[in-house]
Amino acid sequence: xxxxxxxxxIAAAAVGAGARWLLGVSVGQECGLLAxxxxxxxxxxxxxxxQRRSFNQVWLTAGLCGSLTSFSALAVQLAxxxxxxxxxxxxxxxxxxxxxxxVGFDVGRSMGGxx
Amino acid sequence: xxxxxxxxxxxxxxxxxxxxxxxxGRVGTWxxxxxxxxxxxxxxxxxxxxxxxxxxxGIGALTTVSGVVHELSILARVSRFRASAYLLATxxxxxxxxxxxxxxx
Numbered sequence: 001x002x003x004x005x006x007x008x009x010i011a012a013a014a015v016g017a018g019a020r021w022l023l024g025v026s027v028g029q030e031c032g033l034l035a036x037x038x039x040x041x042x043x044x045x046x047x048x049x050x051q052r053r054s055f056n057q058v059w060l061t062a063g064l065c066g067s068l069t070s071f072s073a074l075a076v077q078l079a080x081x082x083x084x085x086x087x088x089x090x091x092x093x094x095x096x097x098x099x100x101x102x103v104g105f106d107v108g109r110s111m112g113g114x115x
Numbered sequence: 116x117x118x119x120x121x122x123x124x125x126x127x128x129x130x131x132x133x134x135x136x137x138x139x140g141r142v143g144t145w146x147x148x149x150x151x152x153x154x155x156x157x158x159x160x161x162x163x164x165x166x167x168x169x170x171x172x173g174i175g176a177l178t179t180v181s182g183v184v185h186e187l188s189i190l191a192r193v194s195r196f197r198a199s200a201y202l203l204a205t206x207x208x209x210x211x212x213x214x215x216x217x218x219x220x
Contacts, residue, residue, distance in 0.1 A: 069179050070171075079214035
């Protein structure tokens with residue numbers, strides 16, 4: 001962990017978490033989280049295949065993508081649905097998140113030139 | 116004051132994740148995701164500035180979906196069974212510990 005990398009991760013993390021919060025307040029918590037998680041997966045798919053420099057990979061993956069996406073928010077969103085016995089809500093958002101992240105990662109890989 | 120604290124909490128969460136995932140790999144990511152899911156579940160009723168700083172920024176940045184997807188793509192090249200097991204262990208356990216957090220919170 002170099003000082004330069006640490007500062008880059010810190011700055012990228014603040015931007016990523018801020019973008020996730022902004023998406024949540026602008027399009028709603030569920031849609032915002034889905035958009036943030038999908039976008040983060042597109043970005044990480046692209047970053048790990050297109051960026052060869054380890055410095056760029058670190059701030060993009062650990063900093064930006066890591067903070068833009070949030071597993072805890074997704075888990076709590078689904079857990080609240082489970083607690084309220086809203087099974088269709090849990091199924092829809094769980095499936096949408098899995099699909100969004102999986103497809104998003106593949107789209108990012110393709111954009112990064114992966115075969 | 117909220118914006119600097121938000122940035123600080125997000126930075127702290129990301130640095131911890133970077134350090135632990137870097138040392139322990141996917142096990143570290145899994146442990147952080149479970150801890151974060153439980154912690155955020157506990158904070159479900161906490162709104163306002165504290166909820167945003169601690170929950171959205173700190174715990175949100177501590178846990179990751181993109182990291183899990185990246186680790187899944189690496190695991191899937193070795194074994195699809197292990198990748199499926201990791202996905203299942205993350206998703207099912209994560210929702211369970213978050214539910215426990217919501218109930219206890």
